[in-house]
Amino acid sequence: MKTRIHPVLIVLTVLTFLFLLGPLVVIIGSALSDTTYLTFPPQGLTLHWFANIFEISAFTRTMGTSFMLAVAGTTLSMLIGIPAAYAMARYRIELPAFLGNVFVLPILIPEIVLGFSLMKSLASGFGLPITLALLVGHALIVLPYTVRVVGASLNSFDFSIEEAAVSLGCPRIKAFFTVVLPNIRAGIIAGFILAFITSLNDVSISIFLTGPGVSTLPIQLLAHMEQFFDPTIASVSVLLMGVTVAVMAVVERTLGLTFLTK
Amino acid sequence: MSNRLRAWLLATPAILLVFIFLGLPVLATFATTFGDPKGPFSTYAAFFNSRFRMTVLWRTMEVALVTTIISVAIGFCTAWVVARMPGRIKSLLIIAAVFPLLTGVVVRSFAWLVILGKNGILNNFLMKIGAIAEPLSMLYTQGSVIVAMVYLFVPLMILTLVGVLEGIPQDMTDAAASLGATPAATFRQVVLPMAVPGLIVGAVLVFTGSFTSYATPQLLGGERQMMMGTFLYQRAMVTFDWVGASTIAAVMVVVTLTTVLIMSKVARKLNPMAG
Known part of the structure; x- marks a missing residue:
């Protein structure tokens, strides 16, 4: 009923x-x-306003920066996050439970506070180049996504399969790449894509770490909006919505969008 | 190699990333606030004695609280309906909620700039139908910030609650009904207690998210509706008052962490599954 x-x-x-x-x-x-x-x-x-995007060098340049930053930051975060997620799922008894909370700190601490603190200590304190500071900042804020989404995949993985491979003489590294990795592929793709879109849309970290010469698309959009009010901003927004559609299609094909309601 | 050592080695890069680039910089920001020669707490005294800063703090609290209440109400009703829809419609509605969620905050705030502006769509429409003679100034008000924030957070609330409400078995509500409970009583005594933990999680996400937001108050509130996020940015990057900015940052962290801690305690206490 x-x-x-x-x-x-x-x-x-x-x-x-x-x-x-x-x-x-x-x-x-x-x-x-x-x-x-x-x-x-x-x-x-x-479609004039779409063509106009490519006439404004500030947009094309920052689009490139944002895209590369999102790919590089997410990749870095994956390389660091996957081993951590693996350790958390595989060695549950050996690692303290609070470690899980450490990896979600980047979303627990207000992003704007993190952006300000990073700017204060990295860019001005250590004189780190802006691009490098941006890369670290973005890898950091997407870490919770990579660790948790990959972790969700690992939690439903039966580690006895891996143990079987190892006990039959397969080296541990090889067992990870040939047995574990193919089984958590969906989680890795979905985690990558969610982290990618988070990095691509980020404002609060980037606003502090961008400077003269280096900027990201959302920051450029913000600056543009305060001066001009023509349909070019709307057409850039439509392009970004296109990226969202692509992201959703990938998530749907890997984990399914219902994953986001869990 | 022992399992323990292997586990720690694998987790170390991530621990270091968080410790070096989050732990240390944020602690350094806190340390800045206690370094004043007039005494360790003088920066906080200055903050809480300043009428302007307290106005910003209370405004941010108010906006975040109103946003949370509206988002919870809209999100709960919508999620309730979505969770009870047949499979196909449900997936479509979930897609419709995920799409804005994954679209950037700048794009979503920009939409409201276009709608609420002086020559915006709403003003044009209202003038066309003759409801108003002069365009209203709706931007840069607390109302415009709240509308855009609710817009930002309703999808999050819906997605959080659909999962929770789906988890309430139909048998439970059926049993209550067959034992003579009215729909209102079933809702109050069966559904609501089971949904409370999810409601609290969602409400905390919305409150902390709107309390610490930057782009939306910047675009729709401007200088006139300064909030903690925009205030922090202004202090740090416009007036270069890093001690002042650090104090704002510390207040923001304390407010958000306190909210998270208290509410997760409350959620645990109210959870019927745990009791």
């Missing part, structure tokens, strides 16, 4: 989803508008 849902709740749900998706539709509409100002519904349709 299915319980009936009160009609008022249905109406409320419809309104909620209109509220969630409406603003995004507004952005897409105003990106297509054939006017020099932002308006919705669009008046005339044009």
